[in-house]
Each structure stands twice: as structure tokens, then as C-alpha cells.
Amino acid sequence: MAVQEVLKALGSWEVKLQPSTPRxxxxxxxYFGHVAIVPGRLDPQQYGDNLLTAARYVGVLRTRTIGDDGRTNAPQDDLSVGGVGMAMWLGDEDNKGAVYENAVVAASATFADTINMLLPASGAYPVTVGTVYPVAGQYTGRHQYETPREAITYVCDTMSTTSVPVSWRVNGDGTLDAGPDSSLFVTNPTCVITTKAAGEDMSLRALPGSIDVTRDVEDYSTRVVLLAEGEGASIATGAADISPATPYKDIHGxxxxxxxxxxxxxxATANASVRAQLALSQFTSTRNALTLSTADYDVHGSFQVGDRxxxxxxxxxxxxxxxxIQFRGLRINPIKLQVTEANWSIxxxxTVAYRAGDGTWIDLTQYVEFETDGTSTVTVGDFSRQLTSTSSEPVGSRPNADTSIPGVPxxxxxxxxxxxxxxxxxxxxRVVLSWNAPNNTDGSTIRDGDHYEIRYAVDTDMIYPASWASVAQIRWQDMQIWRQPFAAPTAKWQTMVAPWDSTTAQLQDLSPGIGYDVQIRAVDKAGNRGAWSGTTTFVASTDNIPPSTPAPPSVAGSRIAxxxxxxLGKSSGGTFNLESDLDHLEVHVSYEPTFTPDATTLMGKVAATAGMMQAQIPVVHTVQVEETxxxxVRVVAVDRTGNKSGPSDAATATALLIDDAHISDLTVSKVTAGTINADWVVGARIKTADSxxxxxxxxxxxxxYNAAGTQTVNIASADxxxxxxxxxMSGTAGRRLIINPTAGLTPEIRLYATTGSNYAFIQGFDNTGTPSATSGIQITTAPGGSGVFSTVAMDETTATFGRFTTSPSDxxxxxRGGFAAADDAGIRTAWYSNAIANYGGSFWATSDQAEVGWFGPDTTKWNSVTFNQDGWVKFYGKLQAQSWAIGNVQIIPSAANTPTSVSVTGLNVVGDTFYAFAQARTSVPGTQVTGVGTASPSSSGLTIWLTRTNTTTTTIDYFLVGWI
Known part of the structure; x- marks a missing residue:
């Protein structure tokens, strides 16, 4: 379990997990998530993506291992995850990545502009541009069909010089830094690797451990010739010579x-010399490689990969x-090398944390099996050798373009x-073609042959034979010419490819007996195609394959047929499985069971085609044979070409009475029978009786017709x-619909529910309540449990809607409830208890007035409002409104001739603007009561003022009005 960091390469990492890691x-x-390895202990949930910049290493997860290490009995106790470094997002080891499919062209562009062109900020690339440091010079080049890692490395190498090397690195947060090494890495060393001593000395630190040193001149070169773009004689070249001259001599001095x-x-041609000098700088000195193995594993504090x-x-x-330099009191002459690789343990x-693709973090620290061996390995190499590790392709012959043309096979x-x-x-x-391989048109042997192309099509010039039977299927005027009754089919060329090392090819799926034209040509590996050969015509093999022997038929006999x-099955078994090119069956009849079918036994031919087999339609044929x-009976299968199968086994039949199955046509003048069974009967008239x-x-x-001869049903065939x-009736019980259930004059449709005898109905309606002359329509629901139902009734004068009951007495x-009625005079809606004269809330509207109010049984409490077309409003009954308030207060003046006020609150009057009025109850206005006024009217109340010549208690009436 270690991390391997490599300069400008993918590197690798692996983290071993404990067997107890939760599933x-x-x-x-x-896969393709990221693992961050951070010095110290940090909470990934708290720090989130800040760990990407704080981490010592960030890698991409590409492998997961769940296995058994064989050391314990526990299953699947070998758990680990691993992957590569962030440079993978620029392109992996197989050069897979965000390949430039469209060319990126830089013309005299700066280093920063070129990097931004290769990694635009469009979000199409997984790595974005971070910090790009200035580099002297301009770059011209074209990049296509390569990964960003290849392209950026090429640009950095091209713009590098010995004194100012240029490089790049991918940071843990997915950003790219590029520029001079002095801007990206430590180029003034702070660390010494020496075999003499280890420790600290001022700004220098020496690492202890074992050192392996390798020096060689295997790649040493004194001159480089670079082959750039172009091919053949037009190849662009660049050259560079070692300077100063090489100190090494050959055997002759x-x-x-x-x-x-x-x-x-x-x-490009313009970059050829620069690239040649760059390539030479790799090989002008010895290769110096040093590997340091040290127990001071935290070398990250001393240097990073890329530092000097x-x-x-x-x-x-x-x-x-x-x-x-001076180190620990001694003057030493060290060489400055770049760290190219570091391998260190976890x-x-x-802190080891995993970042998922959606940006969420998982802390893996508690599940990691950490290493106990803290040994780290550091590899350093020659400065110029490692700096300019340019990539180049193998040197080939760069031949001229292949212009040879294959000859004609x-x-x-x-x-x-x-x-x-x-x-x-x-x-x-099918047909097998063969041919002789050609030479090139210049007579040379073809050494780069790739394949042969063969094309073929139906020949349109051949004479195709036609029989009188086939000609009989078309009209005389539809024929072509006497020698060629049918037009030859026309078709486009069909092409097939044969490998170069073959001189035969098989054409399949050809129509039997049809002529075909065929041509062939050769193609070499450079794509040069030879000329087509002359047209060769051949006739495909005719159909000479007879159908399979059919199974014996089923036979039914009568006295006359x-x-x-x-x-349509084979004798080997099955049904409808004869060949698809079947045309008809021959029916042969004889008195001998083992007879051989010939022209004398042929009694008929019946069509039998592939369509009948696909639809599984049997062949049925009647043979007229008047014997008892x-x-x-034996049958023979015949295909479209005329090939005949062997005869089937014989099936026997004996004449019986003529039954239904054997009557195909019957003409009689009279039939007397109790039952006639038929699929169809044609007659001028069918009736059950004459009257x-x-x-x-x-x-x-x-x-x-009914018993009186009156027509009751008529279904007209014309329309x-x-x-x-x-x-x-739609039924006799349950859910059903009945039209005209009674003999009354009013038409009616009744709708019954699934159960019960109640029904809703639609019927003609008249105002008299008796079925005399219908003038309207009525729709009524079935009554509820209380006997109340809903009705809509309309006639030429009135429309009503509401809830009703039916009085048993009349x-x-x-x-009973809500009711609405409309006629030409007006409209009334009201609530009724059980009679027209006993209702509650009511609305009545005519052309000149509208009335709304309450008219219940207690007439002393009636109240209403009437609106007239003349603009007046009439209130009947007690009047109350939220937009006004009426009341009184008593005021005791504080002193004679001194205004005294009282505030009235809590009125809650509705309105936008408020007006107040006040009047004193007095018999001496103007003498003792000298003034009454109001102030501050509002929704909640008002202030009332009183002035009188004495301090007598006075009652003041007020009126507060709210207005919109």
C-alpha cells in the first residue's frame, strides 16, 4: 500500500482496507471517484473540497479488489482500492481521454493563449486551466487526434530552452498549472542527498538512507536529424549539432x-529545427540516475516531485x-538534479477520504490498514534528460505515395x-467463381494487395425460355417479342469482397435458371483500385430439386364424387411443411391400392402454394367419379419449375349415401323439411306467416306486425x-332502461338502478298535471329515502328547477327546499317548506324591479329590499348595517362655557372615509347649550365636544357613517 508519484506521468496508488469495512x-x-490523502487528521464532512488543495496526494479510483488473502478463515478479507494520479484526466497510459477530434490550430500564439486553446473554459474537458505563467516566444502548431496530455507536453517541450525549462502539473482540484519550472517547482534546492552525512544545516536538509547511482552513455548523440511533416521527397527536416564539440574519440582518435x-x-516545418535541438539536448551528456531509499518517509516537507x-x-x-555550496562546515560540489519519482507509504x-462524483465525501481513515514500514524511495535524474522527455514516433522509411495500380484479374x-x-x-x-491474380498495370508484382471486389447483376440481354402455360397467365398485348415474351428483370449491381489470398468466391441466393453478368477488380492496401474486368455472363443452375413426398390425403366418398x-404435410410427418416453391397437387384415382400414377389416373390438379401453408389452409378438391x-387416391406435389415428387401412400374411400359434405350445388323446386341447416340462404322473401x-x-x-296487422317494427335496409x-326495454330486471313504459300520451324514458324499484325518468310535461297535450319536457330523479326528488321542467311558457315531493292527497x-321558476314576466328563487305559500328566503326579479328578502310564516318579521328602475331603494323591516353606528353618551362640562369632550371607541364601522354627526338632547339650545361638535371620526369611533353655560349633565346622540 503505497503512493507512486511520477513527473508528468500517471503514477499509481493503492489503499488497503480492513476486512470489517461496511458493505x-x-x-x-x-469508479473514477477521487481519493485524497491528507497529512494530519481532518474531518472530510467539515472541510469538503478544501481537502483537494490541502492533500499531499489526490488520485483517481480505477480498481477495486475484493478477495481472500489466504491467511485467515474469514472470507473476502483482502480489500483494497487503487488507481492513478490526476494527470489521467489529461490522457491515460493508452492515450485515451478527451481526444481532439476537431483540429486545434495555434498560429504565432503565446504560451498562455496556446494552453487556453488546448483547455478551453467550455467545460468539455475534465481539467481546467489554473495558473499559466508567461514563457518567452510564440508557438505555431496543429493538434488533432491526440489527448491534451500529449499536446500540452509537446507545447511545453517545444517552448523549453536549456536555461528556461517549461513544464506542467495537474493539481488536486483538477486545475492545470503550466510555465517555467522556476514557477512550478523549487529550482533552488533546499535538500541535499549525500552519502556523507544526514541532518539539518541552516536552510539545507540532508536525507539519510541508501543510495543507488547509475550513469551511462547509451543514448549519447552528437547530432540529431528530425523528420517533420511531409512524405517522400517532400519531408521537412531539421538538424542540430552538439556544442561544444564532443570530448570523446573513436579508435582512430x-x-x-x-x-x-x-x-x-x-x-510543422517552422518547428523542425527547434524540435531537433530539443531532442539533441536529451542526449548530449551522460545519463545520471539516482535512487534514494530513506526511512525519513515524510520527504514531502523537503521536496516534491519536480523540485531540484x-x-x-x-x-x-x-x-x-x-x-x-557549504554544508555543515564543508565546501562540497554537488550536481543539481530533478526529482522525477517518489514512492512513499501511507x-x-x-487522513484518507473519498470524494464521489456528486461532490459528497466519505471518511475512510477508520477503515484503512496503514503501513508500518515508513521507507520512501526517491528517484532523481539528469536535469536536461528528464526535463525534455519528448515523445517521438518510430523512424520509418517515409516512402513516396503508392501510385501503382493493380491490373485486371x-x-x-x-x-x-x-x-x-x-x-x-x-x-x-449458387455458383463458384475462380480467377487468376493480376500484376500491377506497370507489370510489377502486386506486393500490397488487399482484396478483390466482385459485382454481379441480372443479365438483361439473355433469351429466357417461356412455356405456353406461363404465357397463358398474361394478355397477348402485354407480351414483349415472340422470342422473349417476358421482359428481363433489371437490377442494380450487387457487390461482394474476397480476401487477397483467395482466388475463388461463391455467389449465393441466385434465381435458378436466370442469367447473370459478373465483373471483378483488384484493390491494394493503399486504396488503389484496378479497372473492372470485362462482363462475363453465366446462367444459374435450374431448379432440379423435386418437392418432398406428400403425406396421404384424407378422402370422403359418395355415389357421385x-x-x-x-x-400439405410431408410423408415423414407434420402438416403445412412442404417446400415453399410448391405450385399444385396432382390427384390420381384408381381401383388398385398400389397403382402407379400416370396420365390415365390423373383426375385433377389443385393449387397449393406457400401462402396456403403460411395461413394453414388445407387443400380441398372434389373429383367427379360415379362409381360405388x-x-x-394418391397425390403428387409439383413445384413452380415442374419438378414432381414421388406419389403419396394411397388413401381409400367407398361410396356412401350423399350426405351434406358431398352436396356442393342443389337445384330443386320444393323442399319440405323440419330443419334446414345452412351457412347462407338466398331468397326473395322470408316470413313467419302471411297474416x-x-x-x-x-x-x-x-x-x-301485431295481431291486427299493424306494423310495429320496421328496419329499413336502404338507410x-x-x-x-x-x-x-333493455332488460327485465336490475339496471335497465324502458322507453314508453305506459300507454299514456306523454312519452317517457325510465332509468332503473341495479336494485330496487325507484327510477329516474325523462318525460313530456304539461302544466295541468294530466296527460292530455304535451307542451314541454320534464327530467326527474328517483326519490330519496325522505321522498324528496329533483326535477327540471320546461314548457313553452315556464322553466322550473328544484326539490319536490308528491302529496298523497292530490x-x-x-x-320542498330550493326552488327556481322563470317565465316571461320574471324569475323567482326561494326556499319552500312544503307549499307554495310557505317559504323563507326569496329573490324576485322583473323587467322594472328586483326584490330580495325573507318571507317566513311569521309575517311580523318579514323584511326585504326593493330596487326600482327609477333609482330608488326601498327597505322593509328593521335596518342594520356595518357601515354605520348610532348611540349616545352623557357629558358633564368641566366648567361653564368651557368645551368638554368625550371619546367613543370600539364601534368597528366599515368604510374608507368616515363622517360623524352629534345632537344634544336639550330644551334650551342656543341659550344654555351653546355648541356641540365632533372630531376625529374613524372606524373605531369619534370624539364629541360640548359647550354650555353651566355644568349640567347633557345627553348627546351621535351618528357615525363609513363611506367608500
């Missing part, structure tokens, strides 16, 4: 020459005489063909109209 926690750890070829087909450190090991040659003291005749039955049982044809029924002895009650069916329709006289409707 819901394991299920919540979904000459400076060594080690030229490296680098291929970058996506590099001092490395001093004179015994291994890691010395730079141009550099001198031990106690870290030669078809070898004759072709081999045969007929076959397809999965549907239809006869089809034999009826043959066949289920036993006869044997009296009867029913008659004729061309005019269906009629019914479907129906006339019925009398009662019409059978007249009496209003």
Missing part, C-alpha cells in the same frame, strides 16, 4: 559521430566543479454451380332507420 462504504466507492534520427510527422535537489557522491562521479497520521470459365433449398424451403442457386383433403366400389302477428324479411328490410311502436308536486 455500504465499499459500494459507495465508485577522431571525434565520434553518433547521429540520431527522430521522426515527428505532426511537427543537490546530489553529492564523489565516489560515483556525481560532482559538478562549477557549483560550490502510515498512521494521514482474369475470370476462369466455366463456373461451377448447383441448386439448393434455402431456410424457407425455396429453391435457390370423391372429396380429397390434404394438409372402393377407390384409391296476423308475424315477422318478415325482404329486400326493404325487416318488419314486424338503416328503425321504427318501433310500443314499449322498448298527487301534485310540492316544493
Amino acid at each position: 455500504d462504504v465499499l459500494d459507495a466507492l465508485d 577522431n571525434p565520434i559521430k553518433l547521429t540520431r534520427l527522430v521522426s515527428e510527422s505532426d511537427t 535537489v543537490w546530489v553529492y557522491d564523489p565516489d560515483s562521479g556525481l560532482v559538478d566543479t562549477t557549483t560550490e 502510515t498512521k497520521g494521514f 482474369t475470370l476462369i470459365e466455366p463456373f461451377v454451380g448447383s441448386a439448393y433449398l434455402d431456410s424457407r424451403g425455396v429453391t435457390r442457386a 370423391v372429396q380429397v383433403t390434404h394438409q 366400389s372402393a377407390r384409391y 296476423g302477428p308475424r315477422v318478415e324479411l325482404n329486400s326493404a328490410g325487416v318488419q314486424a 338503416g332507420s328503425v321504427a318501433i311502436v310500443g314499449q322498448l 298527487s301534485i308536486y310540492h316544493a
